[in-house]
Amino acid sequence: MINISLGTYGGPHDGTSLVEQGIDGLVMEQTNRAVVIAAGNAFDDRIHASGTITEGSFTDLHWEVFEGDTTNNEVEIWYSGEDEFRIELLNRDHQSIFNIGVGEKADSPGFFAAHTKGSNGDHQAMIFSGSGLAGVWIVRIHGVKAAHGTFHAWIERDDNRNLHKFNQSRFQSPVDNTCTLGSICCGQKSIVVGSYNGKDPSLPISYFSSAGPTRDGRQKPEISAPGHFIIAACSRTINEPKIDSGTSMAAPVVTGVIALMLAEAVKYDLKLSIDEIRRLLFSTTKRNPPAEQGWNNQYGNGRVNAVAA
Known part of the structure; x- marks a missing residue:
């Protein structure tokens, strides 16, 4: 075990x-x-966002970095290898910092980004920020080709504590607590x-x-x-x-x-x-809660039952 x-x-x-x-x-x-x-x-923690993009459209993720955060931060975006997106980063004034397609990288003041194909065949975009970049940054996902159109984005875990305050960066919108x-x-x-x-x-x-x-x-x-x-x-x-x-x-x-x-x-x-x-x-788990039959996305198949197992 x-x-x-x-x-x-x-x-x-x-x-x-x-x-x-x-x-x-x-x-x-x-x-x-x-x-x-x-x-x-x-x-x-508001670290996950998801959505669907059609060809020729775009969607925005609003990524908030808190004042006093002295660590680096990262956003990862994953989507089907059959799709093709472009990933753009804009500041709060909607000025573009970079816009990269698959196979491209960007290295601009305070940020580094790479847009690659993962070992599983899906596309992965990574945006790394330096420290001290407080504010709300706009991650814009453009649909170039959209056979599926679905994407998932995660903000990497950050356990930095400054004056006992937790400074995990987060999505302001959209937010999806599943996955x-x-x-x-x-x-x-x-x-x-x-x-x-x-x-x-x-x-x-x-x-x-x-x-x-x-x-x-x-x-x-x-x-x-x-x-x-x-x-x-x-x-x-x-x-x-x-x-x-x-x-x-x-x-x-x-x-x-x-x-x-x-x-x-x-x-x-x-x-x-x-x-x-x-x-x-x-097969031996306890139910009620969860009240519904079948699998629950937080309880799983139910609560562990040591005696029955």
């Missing part, structure tokens, strides 16, 4: 990154193996965990818990667990506890449940494939 409680926001979000392919390969290589990943805490899973959460065989508040009798999903689906429409996260106000050992001390919230606190709960499942499997000389582990875990 491996628990991964970390993550970033960029990437293709379709399971094709090398890390995700590596995780899939490891858990499929042998039985009695599983990797659990925290879904991310980006639901209310806010972490960069390595979209593999085929990993088990991705959302967080709910187990301290509240109504067991609501945590306000921060990232939502699916993946960019290619698959159902992740798969399951949820308590991740709100969790008391755990503080690793940098000898004997102090820590109270924290996040999907990074929820994922270890599921990791522990699967570890107990595998201990039972070894006891009875059973060899569970990753598909069997996933089926046992997801």
Whole structure:
């Protein structure tokens, strides 16, 4: 059992990154193996936007960088390899800073951008900003060819804290809270965990818990667990506890449940494939909440049920 409680926001979000392919390969290589990943805490961070562009039209993303942000920032835009877009950056006065097509780069004061084809065959545009560039920047996406026309954009995670104030840059508009899973959460065989508040009798999903689906429409996260106000050992001390919230606190709960499942499997000389582990875990989840039948884009297939699993 491996628990991964970390993550970033960029990437293709379709399971094709090398890390995700590596995780899939490891858990499929042998039985009695599983990797659990925290879904991310980006639901209310305004880091994702999506839309559809027709040929000859454009759409604007308003990217806000806060005063006092002393770090670099990045926006990534992903769209089908069958489409062709141009990516333009404008300042608040609607003056163009650069306008690049596929295969082109731009290096202007305060910004660097590249527009390439990713290893998955889709197009990827990256815009990097230097520090101290507070304001609202307009990322304009032009449709040159639009067989599909759909795009997704993410702002990369920024954990900088200045005077204890969180300065993550964000989209002012448009904002789409779906598809806010972490960069390595979209593999085929990993088990991705959302967080709910187990301290509240109504067991609501945590306000921060990232939502699916993946960019290619698959159902992740798969399951949820308590991740709100969790008391755990503080690793940098000898004997102090820590109270924290996040999907990074929820994922270890599921990791522990699967570890107990595998201990039972070894006891009875059973060899569970990753598909069997996933089926046992997801078929025993608790519902209500979530109230609706089937998969929920934050709860997943439901809340983990340790005893039943």
